[in-house]
Amino acid sequence: MLLKPRLKAALLAAASLSLLAASAPSPAAPLGIGDPLFPHLGNPGYDVRSYDISFTYRGSNTEPLDAVTKIDALATERLDRINLDFAQGEVRGVEVNGRPARFVSMGEDLVVTPRTALPAGSRMRVTVRHTSDPTPDEKYEGGWVRTGDGLVMANQADAAHLVFPCNDHPSDKAQFTFRVTAPREYTAVANGLAAGRERAGADTSWTYRTVHPMATELAQVAIGRSTVVHRKGPHGLPVRDVVPTEDRETMERWLRKTPDQIAWMERKVGRYPFEAYGVLVADAETGFELETQTLSLFERSLFTRTEFPEWYVDSIMVHELAHQWFGNSVSPRTWSDLWLNEGHATWYEALYAEEKAGQPLADRMRDAYRQSDQWRAMGGPPASPKRPAPGQKISIFRPVVYDGSALVLYALRQEIGRAAFERLERQWVARHADGVATTADFVALASRVADRDLSGFFQAWLYGEKTPKMPGHPQWRAVTAG
Structure with missing residues (x-):
């Protein structure tokens, strides 16, 4: 439905019809920033600097939470209207710079x-009073996930707007x-560091703040009957694990591995990029693990299913840890750059399994x-993935962006040598820390590190319908796609 715009009451009655037409704002309509995979998400015209989000949980994960989202942003162009991404909640009121606004x-x-x-150039604060509904909706994927004792978030890809109003695209990172x-028998945790806890009657209020900017898809709030386990990582890094209280002892054999895994990653690519890290164990069957910033989300069953060998679980833990550098600190400018996230995380997962478990x-x-x-035929080349079917955003996470993209990194290491490859990896995460980057940025940096033009190599490996010959392994053969 397209609503006709209302003229501002402040316009002078004597203004001419031509002046009225020139001054009227454009009609209200959904907008997007034109991402190749999700063209209708993200919003033009402003840059979010920070979010301040409040949730009130009543003790039932089947009922909507009361919420207030405050967005501080900079207008990058003149704005008659402000578009936010938001679905699956009731909006009760909106203010812009302290004044009520229509919505x-x-x-x-x-x-x-x-x-x-x-x-253009002005600062703005948008305050939205709304509900945040954890009820599953067949139209959407992601957002709140119900657990056995509460809720966690799984906002990838572009599903944070199912939880709170936002500019839901990884290119617009913010604090x-x-x-x-929540009722005092529950524990609430979120990204970043704890910044306060207060009790009032039967409830406890928890505050958390990030130190580094974060993409909306990486937001995490978990509410449950949980225990928080603290330990130290390399250089005194706070390591905070969150587990169902009843599983505290069972999970310890896994949780205590994290500091050494962080140290291993630091030897590969440099200092851990954030203020804290930890493992969040959820009593839920999601079908995936998720690299939410500073607090990676894992299914409880990953650690309890006996058919998983220990080396496999360890390597999955390292996969999500590696994302803190690749995908979180250095975020993709568009979702077509997803291979940079998943290819690197898969690379270090596989490298860890080789070095630690043979x-x-x-x-x-x-x-x-x-x-x-076959993967390329099914999902497109690594850096030119096919668009997902409507309502199936998570389907962009195909084999070609995991092992298919780690294969590109293996070919690159074969092409330029191990020493140059390792320099590239360190320079990549250092140069783009707390920012966003593209495939073109990676190609350019790789060419500089190797001291030769690699654009042809990457064109074939990242955009070709067929897999090129593997440097150093000409005998390798790909199965013909059927």
Whole structure:
């Protein structure tokens, strides 16, 4: 439904019709920043600097939470309207810079009309009073996940707007403050560091703040009957694990591995990029683990299913840890750059399995090479993935962006040598820390480190329909796609 715009009451009655037409704001409509995979998400015209989000949990994970989201942003162009991504919640009121504003929900956008237009370069605070509904909706994937004792978030890809209003695209990173009120028998945790806890009657209010900017898809708030376990990592890094209280002893054999895993990653790519890290164990079957910033989300069953060998669980833990550098600190500018996240996380997962458990990297890469043409036919080349089907955003996480993209990194190491490859990895995460980057940025840096133009190499490996010959392994063969 397209609503007709209302003219501002402040316009002079004597203004001419032509002046009225020139001054009227554009009609309210869903917008996007034109991401190749999700063109209708993200919003133009402003840059979010920070979010301050409050949730009130009543003790039932089947009922909507009361919430207030405050967004501080900089207008990068004149704004007659402000589009936010938001769905799956009731909006009760909106203010812009302390003044009530009109709003309407259209598609997955909340379209806000301030009383007066915001000039380019101005600061703005948008306050939205709303609910946050954990009820599953067949139209959407992600957002709140119900656990056996509460809730956690799983906002990848572009699903944070199912939980709170935001500019839901990884290219617009911001600082976050979370304030969570819950019955005192529950524990609430979120990204970043604890910044306060207060008890009032039967409730406890918890506050957490990030130190580094974060993409919306990496936000995490977990509420449950949990125990928080503290220990130290390298250089005194705070390591905070969150587990169901009843599983505290069972999980310890896994949790105590994290400091050494961080130290291993630091030897590969440099200092851990954030203020804290930890493992969040959820009593839920999601079908995935998730690298939410500073607090990676894991299914309880990963650690309890006896058919998983220890080396496999260890390597999955390292996969999510590696994302803290690749995907979190250095975030993709578009979702087509996803291979940079998942390819690197898979690379270090496989490298850890080789070094710590004797699982040969070359064997895994040879098997990936064999399947690579089929993966490309199914999902597109690594850096030019096919768009997901409507309502199936998570389907972009295909084999080609995991082992298929780690295969590209293996080919690169074969092409430029181990020493140059390791310099590239360190320079990549250092140069783009706390920022966003593209595939073109990676190609350019790799060419500088190798001291030769690698654009042809990457064009074939990242965009070709067929997998190129593997440097150093001309005998490897790919199965023909059927």
